Amino acid sequence: MVAFGKKLKETQIQEWQGYYINYKLLKKKVKQYTQQIEVGAQDPNYILKDFSRTLDKQIEKIVLFFLEQQGLLASRLSNLGEQYDALLRHADVSRVSELQEAYREVGRDLLRLLFFVEMNAIGLRKILKKFDKRFGYRFTNYYVKTRANHPYSQLRQVFRHVGIGAVVGAISRNLADLEDHQGSYISIYDRPAHPPLDHIIGSINAAVDRLTNSTNFLQYLGKHALIVQEELPTPSEDCVLEERYHFMSLLLNLVNTFLYMANTYIIVPTADNYTLSLGAAATVCGAVIGSMAVAQVFSSIYFSAWSNKSYLRPLVFSSVVLLVGNTLYALAYDLNSIYVLLIGRLCCGLGSARAVNRRYISDCVPLKMRMQASAGFVSASALGMACGPALASLLQTRFKLLNITFNEETLPGWFMALAWLVYLLWLWISFREPSRESKYNIASPGAKTGRLETGVLEESIAQPLLVSFEEEQHDDDGEEECDVSEESLEQTQKPVTSIVSAYRLLTPSVKVQLFVYFMLKYAMEIVLAESSVITTYYFIWSTSNVAIFLACLGLTVLPINIFVGSYVSNMFEERQVLLASEIMVCLGIILSFHVIVPYSVPQYVSSALITFVAAEVLEGVNLSLLSRVMSSRLSRGTYNGGLLSTEAGTLARVIADGTITLAGYWGMSRLLNVTLLPSLFICVSSIVATCFTYNSLY
Template sequence: MVAFGKRLKERQIQEWQEYYINYKLMKKKVKQYAHQIEIGTIDRPKVLKNFSRMLDNQIEKIVLFLLEQQGLLASKLTKLGEQQDALEERPQISKITELREVYRGVGHDLLKLLFFVEMNAIGLRKILKKFDKRFRYRFTDYYVKTRANHPYSQLQQVFKHVGLGAVVGAVSRNLHELQDRQGSYLSIYDSPSLPLQDPVVDSINAAVDRLTHSTNFLNFMAQHALIMQEELPAPIEQRIDEEKYHFMSLLLNLANTFLYMVNTYIIVPTADNYSMSLGAAATVCGIVIGAMAVAQVFSSVYFSAWSNRSYFRPLIFSSIVLFMGNALYALAYDLNSLTVLLLGRLFCGFGSARAVNRRYISDCVPLKTRMQASAGFVSASALGMACGPALAGILQTNFKFYKLTFNDVTLPGWVMAIAWLVYLIWLWFSFKEPSRVFVENNSPLASNCEKAEKSKLEKDIKQPLLITSEEKKEDDEDPEADESEETPDEFRQPATSMVSAYRLLTPSVKVQLLIYFMLKYTMEILLSESSVVTTYYFNWSTSTVAIFLACLGLTVLPINIVVGSYISNMFEDRQILLASEIVVCIGILLSFHIIIPYSVPQYVCSGLIMFVSAEVLEGVNLSLLSRVMSSRLSRGTYNGGLLSTEAGTIARVIADATITVAGFFGQSQLLNITLLPSLVICVTSIVATCCTYNSLY
């Protein structure tokens, strides 16, 4: 597999090659400077000065060419505008159709220019990252901080395509006005009209969104799934064979995700009562809830490895184990055994197939619907999180059938056991295992260009939004890569263990994983101890706790709509990230019980602030994580998705253990003791974010 620099050159527009960033030259310079520093012929300040000047010159070359091309496009649009004005006086359908095609041609030229800017932005980010890694110096932080807002800097031209907005607007507006006019010449600004259905404009908007990281609700939700994007935009869209895509199998994957989240949270409102009914303290609910997360730490790894060979078999195994786990959980009451209770929850954790669910979406769903499927994955999780406690609130009954007891603490287990049994039958008869040839060929790098559809638009600009976990053979992360642009196979292979995966983590990636750990820890503390805390302070019933937790879960989708559609387009991801961390910290501070009597408004408001801000934080955190993470972690068993899942799962385990340990100090101290680690971790993550802020550019 070719290296990054060679792939960058292959995807360049041939006639514009001399105006691209000279990635190969700069890569050689990085190696040359490293050697000169080792032998003492040059000092670090001079290296920084020379390399900064090189970057400035490269960016200036790009920007001047960009301005020249913008001028040519503007000139074409001016002439077309004159022709369009003439048609206002004497409209002719044939002339309108002809003019529209000419505008589309300008649109194709604009797409080439946007593609040019995007390639250079990727190359610039890549060389900055390489310099930081080679010299163990935060050069990116320095360079971005000094150039981003300086009046003479041209950095924003590359990263934000300043000036191209007017050209984009002109092409889009005029194509819109010419669409199906047929004698109607009302302005698009004065009357409502159907959305513009033109692939050129759609592609322009998609290219602009990639450059500015603009998002919509679907995109923002899809980011939560951490299905990473390819660094280099592909000039030809590679499509999955629609006949081999099986919608029912995708639906079964999403159903598995939903049921698992219901299974996770359905016991939260009653776990303390169940513990006490078996003779344990109420705070043992932390261990009961956390046992599932403990097992998930291990199940995530073997399910991730298993999904390299099959999807059907691990899902079958998952359903059987979850059925057994829930049955054991329900039987523990009549057996009067805390051990059986914990064993049942461990079994449920061993059945966590989220790694399979994620891999199926990335490997087997067509590119054009993969974003929707990723958003569906996250939405199913959010809905399950809300439905779990709500279902527990409904299951308020008490009766015996033979020797089995059915009450508010055992019914969650019985209901979920039946649900998994029904799912297992549905899965057995409806799931279609994709062929391994199909999965292996589902790669924009592996497929042959001639097999793709050959429209001019697709050839020039279309980029897959998401890639599979087996793609992106990338060698450029290795600091020893030489100027030959080829590296040994071991430097291009995915990580083979957690240790090797950890070695690929840069400081900015570690900070993002720390943030993910923090938000999962905080949310788990809030949710898992809610029943104990509210019973102690407010004497809430199980139904009241269930309603509170369900309401928290129901905020997930509305908040993501607001953030994905509006806030993320008004502010940079790193700005939202830092602001969300600060708001989480404020929520934690407001939750402490200090002197004054603890009230329901204080608990509800602080909990809502923590939960909502943590949910916002999760989206932008995973979005940034996918951009700063090594591309070698985008495939294989030990991928970025697994690392983030493990970080979140370990956070939940530690949070639930904290609740149980804090229980030894009495329920009166439980709230403050469990909130203190949350506050410390949150403050640490804020400080770490500030230290790596400019590397998140």
Template sequence: MVGFGKKLRESQIQEWKGYYFNYKLMKKKVKRYLEQMEVGAQNRHNVLRDFSVLLDTQIEKIVLFLLEQQGVLAHRLCDLAQEHHSLLQQPNNSNISELQEAYREVGRDLLRLLHFLEMNAIGLRKILKKFDKRLGYKFTDYYVKTRANHPYSQLRQVFRHVGIGAVVGVLSHSFADLHDLKLCQGSYISIYDQPSYTHQDPILESIKLAVDRLSNSTSFLQFLGRRAFIVQNEQLPSSPKDQIIMDDQFHFMSLLLNLANTFLYMVNTYIIVPTADNYSLNLGAAASVCGVVIGSMAVAQVFSSVYFSAWSNRSYLRPLIFSSIVLLIGNTLYALAYDLNSLPVLLIGRLFCGLGSARAVNRRYISDCVPSKLRMQASAGFVSASALGMACGPALAWLLQKDFRIFNLTMNQDTLPGWVMALAWLIYLLWLWICFKDPTNNKNEGILVSYQSNNAGPEIHVAVEDEQTQPLLMNTAESKQQENEDDEEENPDKETQKPITSIVAAYKLLTPSVKVQLYVYFMLKYAMEIVLAESSLVTEYYFIWSTSNVAIFLACLGLTVLPVNIVVGNYISNIFEERQVLLGSEIMVCIGLVLSFQAVIPYSVPQYVGSALITFVSAEVLEGVNLSLLSRVMSSRLSRGTFNGGLLSTEAGTLARVIADGTITIAGYFGQSQLLNTTLLPALFFCISSILATCYTYNSLY
């Protein structure tokens, strides 16, 4: 596996070679500091000061070159503006096309500059992580705090692409003018009156995507896609032709079936929430046992996530078939428990449903089998399917308020969710068997991708290899020469690119910032589960709500997911930094939990509905920014393999649900009058501690 330093050198624009972040030099410095610290030749203060100066020098070199190149582009645009003005006086289609191509050439050079800037930003982030990991310091926290918040910060200029917007603005209105001039012969309209003109030329779309990647600007689609947490750690930016997954290998129906599995599973999870307490009572148990009934599915999911993640290394169709069969059995047992009058059968049915959780397969399929140009849309589809399933589950429970018998089997509000889901999984299984196409396994084949850079320059060849794959071109002399050129740290890099093989090894890679983000994820899932799972108990005790009222309330909560993400993705995340949104969302979750407590005054419907809405919506916002930040601070070794970052986050969230549902059941034994406050206390503790932990690692989330 090629190390980052080598990838960086291979992807450099040769004429700009001397202006890149010197990742190799900085790695050598980190190694030397480590050796000097071990023998006592350096102290902590001198190391921090020396490395800070080196970073400042590297960043200053990048920023000055960036300003210089922006000046070159500005000068070229000034020359083109004169031609543009002359052309407006005497329009000529041939000259218009030539001028459009000249503007496109400037756009391509701007893309090269953004490519240069993005690679440097990635190199800077990686060396900061490496320094913290090797020397055990919180250097990133110190460096970002002292540099990024300074009024003359050059660090901020690397990540905020200062001046790029002006160049993009000139290109946008120039393309709009020429486009309209070519069609209407002079009767053009300003882009400020017709904003859609800014997207007329494809080069502007490419620039917009590059700027968004660099600044972490988001749209609704991107924000939803990040929430899927299909881990894609920072990689070197590449040409659109750098497609490891070829379009002709992509099977849309298989993707649709994968998303259908996601939707049905979420429906299956939440369809029983409004009726679980009533079902428990009908089987002779306490109403609070609904926490165990709901949580048993999550208990099984803790284990199923691991074996499904491992299984997806070899196949996607087989685990999805297995998942459907197990869920079919689980829902059938859940429905039969009523006529058998057996609580154990009910719990076994829910355990089977949890053992059929194939969300690890759903994520891996999108990550591995969907072309990169469609991956963001597919990721957003994964989140949307989950959100719709979460809303449809309670809504479907509301529609199933019936009571009749078929072949001596009872069909009522308790059993119908099981029978309906069993039928749904049977139909899905047949559809899956007929239409799903397992992708060709190319994991043991090396792929050579070639592409030409946007501007004149050498053709770049990238060998994408598995650990067991031999290089496509072997030249012993060249190989040895390259090994001599690389510093000794490259060998550990090769080792660190291998996927993790155990949960213990994965845990050892978790830095403090990653641990805090996983804890935040645990907290928000715990808070959401408390709100959802105990809703039927709380509302029946305080407000005497019927099952229909609870189902409608939960469905309405689920329907807030997509609108909230529209607001956050399109507006909030583009106004504030993600870490600011993260901290603000945690505080809002805390406020929602505090408002949920039963105080001296009588508990009212507005208080409950308002506090639940604040808690749930804030947790939804928090989940998006939390997973986005987690994907950036997590080690690249956790981006693939069985024990990947997606599995860790899933396990953290599932564990939170298990503990929350267990808390509800335990609290129920103290009486329903104490249930609400007893379950909210741990949630409030987790929330306050997560806020403190976030403040502790705040600057490492840069």
């Protein structure tokens, strides 16, 4: 991978060269400001004003050229429209194909214009981050706050285009009307939703979506998987991925995801009764549920590392460990041992192969199918989360076989053990290990591929007010002020090799988003894990009632994501949805407290629903923003962004389950409020942290 400055120069359209952002000039200015402040020769306020004016001029140059080119395209479309009217009047079908090609040519020119804007948008984001790296994360906040929200904002023209839809619509409508086979529909406006009729329209729509961060349900759901894409792959790269792709292997990864999530939540409705039957307190269910998450903290790391060498072997190991773990969980009843119960759940956590499932999608699924596969990964997780408690409600029988007890407490363990056995056999027969050719070494680091970055920008390392001149020579983008070898450039783009290295790449924005993810997982775990204990104490609910309640919560996941992905995220900026969702989670937690009035079912159900649904909405926008602000070096390798988010979420579950167990020492009457207090504190802290970094999420 080459430095951005070099890539910008290589991909520039020559006749438009003077209208691109002058990235080299801006870098020199940042360097000059650094030297001036070091010797005390310049006032920081002057630097802010001077750099703001320079950026304003650069943005104005880009925007005015963009509007001028847009006008030229509109003029060409108007002329083509007149030609089309003449064609209809004279019924001259011989010119249809010629006119179609003319519309496609306009589409190709529009695509070039969109790539022009995209490269400038990336350059603008990069220079803002570079400035913040040198001067303590202050400028972006000021610049975005004063420019992006102003009614005459030219900054928004770079990121939120107006008028493009009209041009795309004109091209699409006329190309559709020129098609020979229109079926029974009068025009495209009467047709049901369908894929674009012409390849060029699909390419334009994809480019607009990248620039404006527009989304639909499938894309929004896929973002939950946090499979980060740093740039468009070359054709040769996608061909390699086509060779590695195997549908049955992908399906087995998704089934593994579903079974693991079902395994996690199938015991929640009965865990308190199980611990009581073994002579422990009901609140020990927190430790039983959380022990799986404790083990997952460690398993995520070794499974992520293992997936660098193989996909089949870790999946086989995962299935065997989960088979053993569920068997131990079920046998704990007859052995009358709480320790066997905990060991069984620890084994289940050690079998968490979600890192492998995610890596398989990232490494082995072609780009054109990756969003669907990512959405399948998230859907499988959501379905497993809902099916787990639902299965528990069906396993309500009691009998003995060979002196082994089968009842509502042990049947979840036996059922999942059988499921993992069947899965293991299916895996062994059908999984195909892909070749280990690295998809990142297809082209040489310095090759002129002409690829365009698509929004995942290189993130700088958090620094003091100023960095030294030596550090300036080699910055976070892998760019150097002097010429360097291709090998050294490649080194700066290699995946990180340790947790410490990954942590150093976490800027304040990334840290805050990981903290938000921690918060939402903590709040969700409190709601889910203590539901059985709380509802039994206050409302005397049966196991079936608890299971149905939890299943209903799980079933809200997909409908909520459809609504947010298709409508809300296109009406509001993601950072706005993020902050609003955090406030709603906070409101749900506040409504959950038992104060003076008797605690009622409507209060509990409504507050739990608000908390859970708001956390689900929050998860989508949080991971989407995280993928944008996270360093592209964290998009691959063992210590990737997906692993970091998984670790943050798993740690949240561990602490939440531990809180439930510890809160049991204060008695059942205080359990609810004692567990909600940390949730409220963490939620308020995340809202405050989000406000401090709000403008850096632009």
